[in-house]
Amino acid sequence: ARLRSAVPLQLDYGGPTIMNKPSSLTYFERDMASVVHPQTNLLKHLQTGPTIVTHGEGVYVYDDAGDRFLDSGAALWCNSLGYGSERVARVAYEAMQKLTYFQLFRGYSHGPAIDLSERLLQIAPVPMSKVLLQCSGSEANDSAVKIVWYYWHGLGKPERRKIISRQGSYHGSTCVAISLTGNSSYHKSFGLPFDGFIHVDSLNYYRSAKPGETEEQFSQRLADALEATILREGPETVAAFWADPVQGNAGALPPPKGYFEKVQAVLKKYDILFVADEVICGFGRTGSMWGSQTYGLQPDIITCAKQLSAAMLPISAILMNEKVFDVVKNESNKQGAFVHGFTYAGHPVAASVALEVLKIYDEMDIAARVKSLEPVFLQQLDGLTDHPLVGAVSGVGLIGGVEIVKDKETRASFDAGVDIGGRIVENARKNGLILRVASNRIAYSPPLIISEDEIVDIGTRTRAALDDTLAEVR
Numbered sequence: 169a170r171l172r173s174a175v176p177l178q179l180d181y182g183g184p185t186i187m188n189k190p191s192s193l194t195y196f197e198r199d200m201a202s203v204v205h206p207q208t209n210l211l212k213h214l215q216t217g218p219t220i221v222t223h224g225e226g227v228y229v230y231d232d233a234g235d236r237f238l239d240s241g242a243a244l245w246c247n248s249l250g251y252g253s254e255r256v257a258r259v260a261y262e263a264m265q266k267l268t269y270f271q272l273f274r275g276y277s278h279g280p281a282i283d284l285s286e287r288l289l290q291i292a293p294v295p296m297s298k299v300l301l302q303c304s305g306s307e308a309n310d311s312a313v314k315i316v317w318y319y320w321h322g323l324g325k326p327e328r329r330k331i332i333s334r335q336g337s338y339h340g341s342t343c344v345a346i347s348l349t350g351n352s353s354y355h356k357s358f359g360l361p362f363d364g365f366i367h368v369d370s371l372n373y374y375r376s377a378k379p380g381e382t383e384e385q386f387s388q389r390l391a392d393a394l395e396a397t398i399l400r401e402g403p404e405t406v407a408a409f410w411a412d413p414v415q416g417n418a419g420a421l422p423p424p425k426g427y428f429e430k431v432q433a434v435l436k437k438y439d440i441l442f443v444a445d446e447v448i449c450g451f452g453r454t455g456s457m458w459g460s461q462t463y464g465l466q467p468d469i470i471t472c473a474k475q476l477s478a479a480m481l482p483i484s485a486i487l488m489n490e491k492v493f494d495v496v497k498n499e500s501n502k503q504g505a506f507v508h509g510f511t512y513a514g515h516p517v518a519a520s521v522a523l524e525v526l527k528i529y530d531e532m533d534i535a536a537r538v539k540s541l542e543p544v545f546l547q548q549l550d551g552l553t554d555h556p557l558v559g560a561v562s563g564v565g566l567i568g569g570v571e572i573v574k575d576k577e578t579r580a581s582f583d584a585g586v587d588i589g590g591r592i593v594e595n596a597r598k599n600g601l602i603l604r605v606a607s608n609r610i611a612y613s614p615p616l617i618i619s620e621d622e623i624v625d626i627g628t629r630t631r632a633a634l635d636d637t638l639a640e641v642r
C-alpha cells in the first residue's frame with residue numbers, strides 16, 4: 169500500500185463548499201492547490217501529491233485509504249508516547265478553560281510555566297539555575313545563541329561571537345539555527361550561514377576514520393582539529409560550542425568513543441561555553457533521561473523540545489546554569505530589561521501538557537524502559553548487517569542508524585541519481601513501514617512506548633524494504 173490516494177474524503181468541516189471549491193475535490197487535490205510543504209520538492213509535489221495521514225494509534229498511523237503504517241521515526245523524533253492520549257487531552261482542555269493564555273513578559277507569570285520550569289530544573293542532567301520557555305527547537309537554539317552573545321557582552325567581551333558546531337548537525341530552521349546546522353544543502357539559495365558560524369569535522373567513524381584508526385584515536389583527532397580551529401579563529405573570539413549528543417540529521421549518528429570527554433577538555437582550556445542541543449535526545453531517547461547523561465556532557469546551556477511535550481503541543485525550553493544566568497541577570501539590569509521574548513513562549517496550555525507528559529514519563533520510568541528495550545532494538549539492527557546494502561549499524565537507546573552502501577568492501581555509496589534513500593523509503597512504505605533516510609543512513613527513532621514485538625516488526629519490514637530495493641538496483 170502507498171501512503172497516498174485520491175479517495176474523496178468526507179469533509180469534516182465547512183459545509184458543502186470551502187473557499188469556493190466544490191466539495192467533490194479531495195484533500196489530495198486541495199493540498200496541491202493550497203499547501204506549501206516544508207522539506208519537500210515543491211515542483212515534484214504538484215505531480216506526486218501529498219500523503220494524507222488521517223489518524224494514529226499507538227505506534228501506527230493510517231492513511232486515507234485505510235492502510236496502516238508502523239512509524240519507526242515517531243514522526244519527527246517527537247511522538248514519544250505514540251498517537252492519541254485522552255489523559256493529556258483532558259489536561260489541555262482544562263488548562264485552556266482555566267487560563268487560555270497569558271504572557272510571561274514584564275514579570276507576569278502563571279502556574280503551568282512555574283511548575284514546568286521547576287520540574288525541568290529538578291530533572292536536569294547537571295545543576296541548572298533557570299529556564300526560558302520557548303515554542304520550538306529552532307527557537308530554543310536561536311534564543312540560546314542570543315543568550316550566549318548577551319553573556320559575553322555582559323562580561324565585557326563582545327568580541328566573543330563565533331559559534332562552533334559540527335558537520336552533520338541539525339539545529340533548526342530559523343536563520344540562526346540553520347547557520348548552526350552543519351549541512352550545506354540547508355544553506356544553499358538562502359545565502360547562509362551567517363558569518364561567524366563555523367562547522368568542524370563530521371563524527372562519522374565509518375566514513376571518516378583513517379585505516380586502522382581506533383574510535384578513541386578518531387575522537388582525539390576530532391578534538392585536536394577543534395583545538396586547531398579555535399586557535400586559528402582566535403580563542404578570544406569564540407563564544408560557544410554547540411553539540412547534539414546524537415546527531416539525528418547525520419542519520420542517527422552516535423558520537424565515537426571518548427569524543428565528548430576530549431572535546432570538553434578543549435572547551436574548558438579556552439573558556440568556551442558548551443551548549444547541548446537535547447532537542448532529539450532529551451527525555452529518555454538514549455536510555456537516560458538526557459543524552460548528556462549517556463555521554464557525560466557538562467553543558468552550560470541545554471536546549472530541548474519535541475519529546476518535552478511528546479509533540480502534543482509545541483513547546484521548548486532553554487536551561488542555563490548559574491554562571492550564565494548570573495551574567496544575563498546583571499546585563500538585563502544594566503540594559504533595563506532582558507529584551508527578548510515570543511508571545512507564545514511558556515504558553516500555559518502547552519506548559520500544562522508538557523508537565524503532564526513529564527509525569528507520564530515518571531510513571532513509566534521512561535529512561536529505564538528505553539534501556540531495557542535497547543538490546544532488543546540493537547539486535548534488530550545487528551540482524552541487518554549481513555544485507556548487501558548495509559555497511560554498518562550503530563545505535564543507543566531507541567536510536568538506530570544503518571549505513572547504506574553500494575559495495576560493502578569499498579564502502580562506496582550509490583550515485584545521487586539512483587536516489588537509494590528515496591527507494592528504500594518508498595519500499596518501506598509498501599511494506600507498511602514509515603522509515604527515514606538521512607545522510608545515506610536509515611535513521612530510526614520509534615515512539616518510546618513501542619513493544620518488543622513492534623521492534624522486531626521494524627527489523628522484518630526493513631529487511632523486506634532492503635530486499636525490494638536491492639532487486640531494483642542490482
Ligand code: PLP
Pocket residue numbers: 244304305306307309338339340341412416417445446447448473474
Ligand atoms: N535541534 C535538533 C537536534 C533537531 O533535530 C531539531 C529538529 O529536528 C531542531 C533542533 C529544531 O527543532 P524544531 O523543528 O522544533 O524547530
